[in-house]
Amino acid sequence: MSINRIGLKLGAAVIVLMIVILVSSGLAVDRLFTNFYDAQMKDNTQEIAAHFATMAESNDTSSQSMIRAFAKFSDVKVFWLNDEGRILTLPGEKQPNLSFIRSRDTRRLLSGHSVAFQNHDVHGNRFYVVGKPIQIGKTTGSAIYIVSSMKKIDDSLQRLRNLLVLSGLGAFFLALGMILIMSKLLSRPLLRMQQMTDKMAKGNWDTRLQVGSRDEIGMLGHSINDLAASLQRYRDTRRAFFSNISHELRTPVTYLQGYAKVLTDGLVDSDKEKKQYLSIIYQESVRLEHLINDLFDLSKMEEGQIKLNMEWMDLKITIKTTVQKVKLKAESKRLSLQLDLQDQVPLIRGDRKRMEQVLLNLLENAIRYTEKGSVLVRLTGKKEATVLSVSDTGIGIPKEELPYIFERFYRVEKSRAREYGGTGLGLSIVKKYVEMQDGTVRVDSQMGVGTTFTLIFTHEKKQRRDGMK
Amino acid sequence: MKKIDWFFSLFLIIVGLTCLLFSANAFGHESFLAFGRIFFKVCMWVACPVILFGSLYLWFHYRNKE
Known part of the structure; x- marks a missing residue:
């Protein structure tokens, strides 16, 4: 026993x-x-x-x-x-x-x-x-x-005393037997939890507790199960992240090595070819720089080290500035870049620089995945929220992939990732920045018709929070 | 709980009940047969609420699971 x-x-x-x-x-x-x-x-x-x-x-x-x-x-x-x-x-x-x-x-x-x-x-x-x-x-x-x-x-009294001792002994044995059962029943779930947490400490995060009761012990069991699930999710995403990051970093470095070696060994036939290779090296280095910058931003965001410079801003100005930056890219692909900005749009509280980056990422994506047609930026001010949307007439995203597009390194067109370019981190950064500015992102897409990203910044929430301050 | 735990606990409970009943009946100088009869009665009285609460518990347990 x-x-x-x-x-x-x-x-x-x-x-x-x-x-x-x-x-x-x-x-x-x-x-x-x-x-x-x-x-x-x-x-x-x-x-x-x-x-x-x-x-x-x-x-x-x-x-x-x-x-x-x-x-x-x-x-x-x-x-x-x-x-x-x-x-x-x-x-x-x-x-x-x-x-x-x-x-x-x-x-x-x-x-x-x-x-x-x-x-x-x-x-x-x-x-x-x-x-x-x-x-x-x-x-x-x-x-x-x-x-x-x-x-x-x-x-008679002596006999009574003896019987009292006997009945006391009986009560003691009775209680002892019941205590044995009670203590076993009460300590069993705790011992199970201890065994499970031991397993978790050894790295086995797949185990789960069978929780039957709804009391404090049951709640503790649920909390341990939740903890195991979140640790498991953390491990899986970390594994996927390292696997993706090594792949994403290795690819441009391989290009750089290969073309640099060709040039060093003098294996080029003409200046035109040399220029082409140098251009590839330049593009890959730019891509690598973008990737490193994006990763740096993401890691800072996740650690909570990024501090936003919140101020009242006019989204129309931000949109116009950003559109100016991508205008050339759109023209080079012969896409029409349209703006539909409502006249009276209330100011919102946000970080001007980060908002510009969010919009830039969305516009670059829209241009990247649109071969013909247009990209439309629409800004509408409603009573309860300011809504900014970026729509394109691109290839679209399959419905089943929509829940994953904001994950790091997730690509819809996996086989043609290099052809389209991009780091695979853009939408992840968009989501994080928008959420940090108390906004939400929504995506609607139809294959072959186009995609619309909608950013919603509610007024009530901000006003309430400002009021509290 | 293992079988030996149940056995040991039930053994202690039965010993305890026997001691209590013996001391309760000792003043009457009753026979062992009468003692056995009372012991059986008490065991039944103990078993009734145990069975009742056990059945209620099982009923609630399985009803909640469904």
């Missing part, structure tokens, strides 16, 4: 409590019974003594034999004292040894007062003695002593 620590502590605490209760209640019950029997026996003896004294006072000749007969029935002993304090005996009867009779008590009796005391013999047997004066007329002629043995009561 394994004794687990928490079960042992719980059991020991309850057992100590049980022992304290049993001992104290046992002592109380013992005293209660002892005092009750003693009091009852004393009352009885006093009553008998009073009766005998009354009978003796009648001064009838038959009263003495009657008293002796009654005493025999009542299981008490009666001793007569004459007016000199000597014990009277029947003819032929031996003088009894009454060492318990003290001259002080006898004097007190003969002066007309009752006495009562408890005594015991050499064997430890207790007895109760009651002395009564016998009044004849107004004088005390003699006295009687009634001696009642307490042996029967003592025997």
